[in-house]
Amino acid sequence: MSEINQTQVASVVKKEATSEEIDWAAAKAHFENLKSTKPRPPKPKYAVTIAVSSRTLFDMVAERKIFEEEGLEKYVQHQQDHENEPLTPGPALPFVKALMTVNERLRNLYPESEELFDIVLMTNNHAQVGVRLMNSINHYDLSIERFCMTGGQSPIGYLKAYMTNLYLSRDCKKVQEAIEEGIAAAIMFKPDMETQLSETQLRVAFDGDAVLFSDESEIIVKQHGLDTFFAHEKQHENKPLAQGPLKCFLEALGKLQKKFYAKNERLNCPIRTFLVTARSAASSGARVLKTLRSWGLEIDEALFLAGAPKGPLLQKIRPHIFFDDQMFHIEGAKEMGTISAHVPYGIGQKYNKGKLIEPEKQQK
C-alpha cells in the first residue's frame, strides 16, 4: 500500500473509532442518567453476545398460527391489538434469566468490567410487533436493551454486525445459515413438561461430536460402524479432533468461569458446563478429554453414556439448555422435560435413528 493510502485508511479508522467511542460514551451517560437500578448493557466487543429470536424468548404459537393461516397483515394487526398483553415465556426465557443472574454476580466481583453476557432480540418481525415484544420484556423485567427487528428481511446479515457469539431461533433455515457463516447457532425446542431449574446457577449441557467437535468421527460411525469407530478413536487418541460449531461458545463460558475462580469462587461458580456424549469412556472417551485439554478448555462434568439414552440423565442435570446435533436425542430429551437445542450440523442431519434418510425427506 502506498503511504498516502495508509494515511487515508488510518484516518478513516481513527474517525470510526472516534464515532464508536462517542456512541458508547453517550449511551453510558444516558443510562447513568436514568437513575434506575437497571444495569446498562456491556460493550459488545468484550461481551458474550447471545441473540435470541422472538419465538424462543416468548411463546408465540397462537400468533404464528394466525400468521400462517391468515397472512402477514392480520398477524401484525393482531399483535398490535394485543400489544399490552404480555406474551407467555418461550424456551429461551429461563436461559436468559440465568444469564442475567451470572451478570449480577460478575458485576459484584468486577464492577468495572465489560466482560458480561449481552442479550440481543434478533427477529425478522416488523417494528410494530416489536412494541408488544418490548412490553413483554418489560413485564418479565429482562435485561434486554439491544434489538434488531428487520421488518421481514433475514436477520442473518445482522448477526455479525451485533457481534453475536450464539444465535438461538426456532427457524431451521436461519440457524443453518448462521452456522455456515461461522456463528454458533441452534434451533430451540420447548420441552413436553416443565422442570424446576436452578435460579442461582447457569447450567449448559453439550453433546460432543458435531457440536463441540467436528463430525469427523460421527462420519466413521455412520459409514463404517461402531467397531471401526472404536479402533479409529483409540488409534488417534492423541490427535485432537477438529472444532465444531459450539466450541467457541464453550470457550466464552470458560473465560467467564475463570473470572470466578480468580476470586476464589470455584465452589460457588454460577456457571456449570456438562458434556453428555454417547461415546463410552473406555473405548472412545480419552480422545475427547485430550482434545478439550489441548484447546485449554475445561468442562465441569463429562458424562459418557456408551449409547444409553440421554433423556433420563439430562432430567437429573436440569440444564437451562442442551445442545445436540441429532434430532433423535433432542426428541428424547424434550420428552423428559429438558430444554433442548438442535445444532443442524454435520452428517447426523442425513440420518434418523441410525438410518439414512431418503434425500427428498432430508430437512432443507
Place this chain on the structure above:
Amino acid sequence: MEDKKSCTGPLMIALQYNDLFDLDSVSTSINTDALPKGRAFTFIKAVQTVNERLLEKNKTESLLFEVILVAKECSEEIKLKIVESVKHYGLEIGKFFFCKKEELINTLQSNKVKLFLSTDKNDVNEALHSGIPAALLYDQADDHVLNQLKVIFSGDVIGFSEDSFDSLSDFGFSETQIETFKAAKICMKEFAILIGEMRRKFGQENSPLCTCVLTSWGSRNVCASALKTLREWGLDADVAFCLAGAPCNPILAVVKPHILWDGGFHNMRDLSTQS
C-alpha cells in the same frame, strides 16, 4: 406534469448537484458525454421507483416526491452540462436553482423544501440551524438495491424525553446543539407525516418505501417511545434497531439507507460517509 394543487403533495426534496453527479472525475476538457453518476444517484432512482408505484395505484396521485436540484457557484458550462446530464439519464428533476453560496439557505426556505439532503454534514448542520429540515444523504455503494427507498429516523431524537435531552449538556453537547436536536424533532414530524401517508398506500410486503428507527444511545423505552410517537404521527415504522451504545456503522453497512435523519447527532460522531 402532475397536479400540484392538492393540499398534501408534492413532497419536495432538495439535492445538490455535486451529490447527484461526480465532478471529481470529470476531465477539464469540454466533451459531449454526460457527467458521471454521483453519490445521490441510487437515491434518485429509488425515489422515482416510489413515484412510479404510487402512480400505478392512483394515476392522479398528488402526494409524490419532487426532487429539486440546487447548484452553488457554477460556471455556465457546468450549468448546461447539468441540465443535459439530467436529461441524458432520464432523471425526474422538478426544478433547477443556480445560486450563490450565501443564497442556498434562502432558496431552500422560499421553496418550502420538506427535506434538504446532502452528503456534506456542514451543509446539513447549517440548514438545521436555520430551521430547514435537513438530513444526511448516506453514501451508497454502486450495487445498491434500486427498487426500495430506505429512510432511517433517529430513535434518540424522537424518543428522548425533555430530561434526557437536557442531560446531554453534562455529556458535552452545547446549548445550541441541544436546541438543534429538539428543533430536528419538529422538522421530522412534518416529513414523517407525509412519508407515513405514502407508506400506507402499500402493504407490509413488497413496499418501495422502507422506514427504520435507529436508536443509538437510548434504552429500550426510548426505542418504544419513538415507535409509538411515529405511530401517532401516522407512520408505522417497518424496521427498528436499538443499540444502547453498540457501534452503529456495522449495522448501517448492512441496512444501506438512503436517508439518515438524526438531527445533527452525526456531527458529534464524525460519521464516516464511506461505505
